[in-house]
Amino acid sequence: MAIYVDHTHLGRHVTGLERITQELFSREALAPLNVVPVTSYGTAQMVATQTFRLPWRLAMSSSILLCPGFPPSPLLRPFASRVLPYMHDDFLLTRRADLNARARLYMAAPFKLALQHYPRFLTNSDDTRRKLSAHCRSDATISLYRPPIRNVFDLQSRHRAGRDARPRPLRLVTLGTVEPRKNFVAAAKLVEALRALGFPGATLDIVGRQGWGDDWHRLKSSNGVTLHGYQPTERVRDILDAADAFICTSHDEGLGLPLLEAQYGGLPIIAPDAPVFREVLDESGIFIAPSDPAAAAAQIVATLTSAAWRAEYVTLAAQNLQRWNMLAASDRDNVIELISELARRQPSAAPPVSRPSSARPG
Structure with missing residues (x-):
């Protein structure tokens, strides 16, 4: 079938x-x-x-x-x-x-x-x-x-732990179409707050095409914000590698795939304190309230000024990716069985198998 x-x-x-x-x-x-x-x-x-x-x-x-x-x-x-x-x-x-x-x-x-x-x-x-x-x-x-997370940007984390614990400037990065739901304007406000709390040159790189709404035009005039538009994989890898942390300030997400993908580079992930982000990041996330940029900035400063924060988040990122991919592998087996059972229920249906294989995505 x-x-x-x-x-x-x-x-x-x-x-x-x-x-x-x-x-x-x-x-x-x-x-x-x-x-x-x-x-x-x-x-x-x-x-x-x-x-x-x-x-x-x-x-x-x-x-x-x-x-x-x-x-x-x-x-x-x-x-x-x-x-x-x-x-x-x-x-x-x-x-x-x-x-x-x-x-x-x-x-x-x-x-x-x-x-x-x-x-x-x-x-x-x-x-x-x-x-x-x-x-x-x-x-x-x-x-x-749940999708398995591959290293789609070919990121490396092995050298990240040895970087300066006090980045100058602090570079944040985010990925996604620039539209109201992504709430990148809140991330820009947070960068302004970071500039007032000891990171005067803090920047935000936004990688993603211009979507609907006027957020793109508002962000163009924000201090420290660079709108890169849509970029090829190699360029995204370079931008992620140069960053100190990945930030998400979305109003909501069904999953948040880029947050997990960025963890292959050992990046700390800053995300809203909401159930879906807690589920995706587990203990590896830095959870903030995007609606309160001053408090969020203070929390980020406190987290990213310890002597070993880079090494800590490299380890947490690797552990979280392993956890997530184990869950995804289990889901795949269950879904294959679900579809097979659904097919077997149909009249005159043979088992929907075309060839033996143990291949898995990623």
């Missing part, structure tokens, strides 16, 4: 949505299942395929469909028992003001419809699972499928 996977959103700019699809829903990631990616070219074909061609494929077969990117089309609702959506977060319901017009128009309504009517979902964190459960039907099952 073919296991169709919606890859129609791939081939554009690569954000967290695309990276999760590549990491968790490729042929290699889902081996030995008989994965058949469904692709498209251009926005118009993507919309047409998601809206009409995917429902047609299920109407003509007893196959399973995985939707790791966009919410399933309303026309897929009659086949809900054979559709397995991957839910990245609950922002489409809870943070509509942080969405652009296209997301509100094309994604929010199908997302709500799917949560109300579909029997099962996959998701990226226990925090997202908890949030989604408040909107799902009472008998819905939500299974964890």
